[in-house]
Amino acid sequence: MRRAAREVPRLLVSARSLSGVTRAPRERMLEITARFHEPESLAVALSKALDAGAAGILANPSRLMRAALSELGRVVPMHAVLPDIPQVDLADLGPGVDGLLERRRKRVGSGVRWRMRLSRLRRLPGYAAGDMAARLAVLMEVEARALPRRGTASVVIASAITDLALATGNRGFFERAARYMRRRFHAAAGFETANLGVMLARLREWEGAGVDFVVGGVNPGGLGMKPDLATTLRELGSPPVPVIATELTAGGLCTLEEGVAFARQHGAHGLAPDLAEMDDVARELRAMGAVAVPQPATAGV
Amino acid sequence: MNDTSPSDGLRVGVVGLGRLGIAHAARLGHVPGARLVAIADVHGGARASARGMGLAVPAFRDVRRMLARAEPEAVVVCVPEAQRPAVARAAIEAGRAVLIEHPMAPTLDQARQLVRQAAERGARLAVAHPLAFDPVFAQAAAFVATGALGRLTNASASMFLSRVFAPRAARHARASGGVVAQVASDLLLVLERMFGRPQQVRATWTRLYGPHEDELHGTLHVEHRGAPLAVGFDASWSAPGYLRAATVIELHGERGSLLASDDALEFELKDAAGGMPSGYTRVRAPGLPHVATFDLGGDAPWLEDAAFVAWAAGGAEPPHAADAALDVERVVDALYRSARNGGAAVAVGEP
Numbered sequence: 001m002r003r004a005a006r007e008v009p010r011l012l013v014s015a016r017s018l019s020g021v022t023r024a025p026r027e028r029m030l031e032i033t034a035r036f037h038e039p040e041s042l043a044v045a046l047s048k049a050l051d052a053g054a055a056g057i058l059a060n061p062s063r064l065m066r067a068a069l070s071e072l073g074r075v076v077p078m079h080a081v082l083p084d085i086p087q088v089d090l091a092d093l094g095p096g097v098d099g100l101l102e103r104r105r106k107r108v109g110s111g112v113r114w115r116m117r118l119s120r121l122r123r124l125p126g127y128a129a130g131d132m133a134a135r136l137a138v139l140m141e142v143e144a145r146a147l148p149r150r151g152t153a154s155v156v157i158a159s160a161i162t163d164l165a166l167a168t169g170n171r172g173f174f175e176r177a178a179r180y181m182r183r184r185f186h187a188a189a190g191f192e193t194a195n196l197g198v199m200l201a202r203l204r205e206w207e208g209a210g211v212d213f214v215v216g217g218v219n220p221g222g223l224g225m226k227p228d229l230a231t232t233l234r235e236l237g238s239p240p241v242p243v244i245a246t247e248l249t250a251g252g253l254c255t256l257e258e259g260v261a262f263a264r265q266h267g268a269h270g271l272a273p274d275l276a277e278m279d280d281v282a283r284e285l286r287a288m289g290a291v292a293v294p295q296p297a298t299a300g301v
Numbered sequence: 302m303n304d305t306s307p308s309d310g311l312r313v314g315v316v317g318l319g320r321l322g323i324a325h326a327a328r329l330g331h332v333p334g335a336r337l338v339a340i341a342d343v344h345g346g347a348r349a350s351a352r353g354m355g356l357a358v359p360a361f362r363d364v365r366r367m368l369a370r371a372e373p374e375a376v377v378v379c380v381p382e383a384q385r386p387a388v389a390r391a392a393i394e395a396g397r398a399v400l401i402e403h404p405m406a407p408t409l410d411q412a413r414q415l416v417r418q419a420a421e422r423g424a425r426l427a428v429a430h431p432l433a434f435d436p437v438f439a440q441a442a443a444f445v446a447t448g449a450l451g452r453l454t455n456a457s458a459s460m461f462l463s464r465v466f467a468p469r470a471a472r473h474a475r476a477s478g479g480v481v482a483q484v485a486s487d488l489l490l491v492l493e494r495m496f497g498r499p500q501q502v503r504a505t506w507t508r509l510y511g512p513h514e515d516e517l518h519g520t521l522h523v524e525h526r527g528a529p530l531a532v533g534f535d536a537s538w539s540a541p542g543y544l545r546a547a548t549v550i551e552l553h554g555e556r557g558s559l560l561a562s563d564d565a566l567e568f569e570l571k572d573a574a575g576g577m578p579s580g581y582t583r584v585r586a587p588g589l590p591h592v593a594t595f596d597l598g599g600d601a602p603w604l605e606d607a608a609f610v611a612w613a614a615g616g617a618e619p620p621h622a623a624d625a626a627l628d629v630e631r632v633v634d635a636l637y638r639s640a641r642n643g644g645a646a647v648a649v650g651e652p
Binding site: 020023025026029030033087088089091092093094095096098099126128129130131132134135163164165167168169170172173194195198221222223224226227228250251252253 | 319320321323324327328330331346348349350351352353354355356357462463464542543545546547562563564565585586587588591593594595596597598
């Protein structure tokens, strides 16, 4: 079947720090959490980012984020990282889907539980056999509640899930999960990773495995770039799928300007600077948007 | 499903396929010199999940069967706390190297028996304490060992996180304890590497939500460079605002001070010493060497697995070897005894 092509964005504003994902010094994290505690203040920052050239938002569709988006009163392309759960809770639940699925099942109402049951029945053989992609699909029935009604440009699977499948070399997971996400959400399928070099090498072997794009760290410090900086840069030179670069300041090791230049120089397709990495969202994003960019990559959806 | 190609290396089995066991099993495929050869769990659902995640190695219900059939040379024990001693004993009896999650047993007595048994059998036993492998805290311990700070006059350490509703297992009355036993014993191992085993401790605790402590505030009395030193120790998993666990060690000595946190190492030295220049120096955590080649929960767990595998294969003893870990369990036990007695001074060691 012919798939429509959708452009992978060049510039996003990331709010992953609000879930404790983007690395920043603790004081900065506290400052950001306090600053964007209210949806109105987050909405102002997002509005400035969009006006300054950001093509959308990379974030968990948390209650705070949804409230901020509704404050904006316009459709904003959302690159929604799922599952929507803070990093500290993900660390407690461990990698993969099962712990989260168990927690969600206990906390949802009867309507969602019914949808989860239906989804499970539809995939019963795979689900019963422990297939991680089948279980992810059931989990996504809960997570889907958090997605905005309009504007979901892509769904990005969080690194806690991606990296487990990557560690075990589970090609089938990526193929099935990407196919499911495109069909279920009519959106591109992205995968976030803390092991960008490993991920790109695998996807090259697997001829992309149906993945539309990857979100991962690109910075001079090598943060989020396992197995090591040199290997990751080599892979970035001709990546099998477009890469949206995060962790641009390497947790404060370099300036955003240096991180952006580094990511562009080494082949990142798009950039997703985080709110925690910017002091003046409008000015810094405008500067990034002003730089000429090469031909756009496309994701099949 | 799993297309990772098997390679030569230490044959490792993982017992207990909860969150920790899955993480170890997945990581081991990226640890040089290690080869995952088997997994085991009494629950069929857990074994099926593990297979579905891509762990395509033989899965067993019973640890003894796994030892006999798959013949792992090393075993990682991640079963619930109450079952750890029995599973570890089975592996030790078979002469295998063992990495066991902490706390290694529900009681100090059981932990002592396990360590004794490992010593008698000549089996290598290590206890998982990943913080000791975190690049910041490993470097801090190495710096203190150089004596560059001179005689210490003031020391404190803390570990805070916001997970009070999350750790269901630790809420269980049969768990050996709360925030200190389950989480902050990691920090105690780092402190022990810096100062050795405390002679005496005092502590008070607060229970907010369950049968075990949610906060503990104590003092560890150690001897450092021939002089007594009181090390403040605070642990809480009920502190709001910690999206990530925050660990801090602050040391002041006659020749300078050191602040180690998850963010950075900060030195203020009167003279150049221990490889650092005089004056103030800040080394950010991301700027330290990060040699782990796969991140599944951070660098430290990978480094910990790698150190265990290297030891089991005949390499150097790692910091989380059984004797040091048993000392940590002795300190935890003493802190709890002190807290139960309203903060009385309690000697650390054999009760």
